[in-house]
Amino acid sequence: MTAPATDVIAIGNAIVDVMAPAQDADIERLGLAKGGMTLVDADRARELYDAMGPAREISGGSAANTLAGLAALGATCGFIGQVAQDQLGEVFAHDIRAGGIAFATPARESEPPTARCLIFVTPDGQRTMNTFLGASQFLPAEALDEAVIADAAVLYLEGYLWDPEEPRKAMRRAIAAARTAGRKVAFTLSDAFVIARHGDDFRALIEAGQIDILFANEHELAALTGIADFHEGIASLAAKVPTVVVTRSEKGAHAVSGSEQAHVPAEPIEQVVDTTGAGDLFAAGFLFGHVRGRSLEDCLRLGAICAAEVISHYGARPEADLKQLVAARMG
Template identity: 30%
Template sequence: MSVADRVVVVGDVMTDVIVRPEGPLVRGSDRRARIESRPGGSGANQAVWLGSMGAKVSFVARVGAGDKPHLEAYFKGFHVDPILVADPQEPSGVLVILVDADGERSFLTDRGANLALEPSDMPVWLLDETRLVLVSGYSLFAEGPRRAVLQLAGEARSRRIPIAIDAASVSFLREVGVGTFLEWTRGMSTLLANADEAEALSGTGDLNEQMIALGACFERVVIKRGARGAAVGGRQGVRVDQPAPQVDVVDTTGAGDAFAAGFIAAELEGADEAECLRRGVEAGSKAVEHLGGQPTTTRIVLGPGRRGRRDDGRS
């Protein structure tokens, strides 16, 4: 793979504090729970999944100064080129994830240093070697990182480098307003959205109508539908619809990020849309089978007829 096949990912670095209560929360009292800390953040998840799939990826983010050395080592371990800016004041972000018995999750977010991302942090020099820029929508929901991302996006467009945007959060979309989000993302080529985000952005719950509406704003629309699989299309409607396999769901955190990585990694290898979609669904399905939003092994191979093979030989 040449340097021209590089993906530049821009997004958050978080520490995920995953809380799995033994039952419903008891207001004003105790509930036993299993609590674990894992590396997370939507952009970080996407970068690590891409690196583990063999893609050439650089990841841009801002972190607490004290965390930079060990985070750089961590990302390099997953074959990711980390372009991390050390913030001298703000700590790295923290996300508390409450996981229900069925694997669904709710979030409490303190984005910390991620909110201080600046235009000067953007590696414009790297665009000469870049095939695609992938942006986490979380970077658009605060003024500082939004200015940084939109500057990089403008430079990428001037070089005819496609930009994919992940809608990231239906609650934040509703907070800033659909029209505002679509204005920010004008000119970006691919939208990645889950079913709730697609409905909020399009104003309809019908998949084909979502594709047509959002296809007026993006060249390509990829909608992640959870247990129902995923679909890709545009202004003419759905082009390909891929079902998802039945799996034992442990934690849905990061499944959409794994999907995005699988889809993009396949595209970098020259796969058609149907295969990109299949690989994305396969990656997302693997992600929900373990706790946390990032892979548990540094090399993952996805391919026709396989459910994802680890390089240690275990299925």
């Protein structure tokens, strides 16, 4: 097998995040599920946007955020995702390419518009996300360059994008291309609501040995396995997935890879400002360590450092120099 030309290629939602501060009373008044992610239609997206205070527009999307962290750490990356030919589509394409990430998916000419996520951030740092998937849910399998996927060390897939039928087919095709080439497939469960809708699919992928690295938080772990006890739940997955990584917010993170286990505490920070992207940047740090051949514990520490950086400010992409931050924390 030839050495990969790219460290990580990811498939995910191409979304622009629209973020604004909010009070708990606003969350209740608008009938939102605090701290969760809800899919909304175009009308609800317009209603929530009109209800927002002054907002910031920042390119986002879970897998794209992970790649932004990976690129900042020095990894070579590529992204596959669908935007429309509109202003937000141009913003997304510019931002991801400016971060040094290859992005060649042609923009969609017809409706709907580019996806956006309307995020209300309360004073406790919790983010309440309302996502209009727009063009991102129409990523066709024909948009994949299987040679590019086969030439990446890791294919990273975003669970959120499993919901629409068209990109789900594209992701299955990408998994087949990666596995045929002998590459690794990493998958993030994204949210408990995704598991509620597609848990049978995910469990089937796991049973078939299609996933090499699985990312989850402890709530998603319980939803996927049906096991309330954390350690029992992770053990049940570790018997089927080569590497299982579970984040536990302020309790740190745990990983199992074969007979090896590792745990790291959460990195200390002065204040949690916005938890948007915490899991995405954790995955970035972990995958960076993985493609560089670092130990399981080092991979977890890299993830914790990156997650701590992103929750210290608004937005789901790093603002500090991650290379310098990692050098200072890990030596």
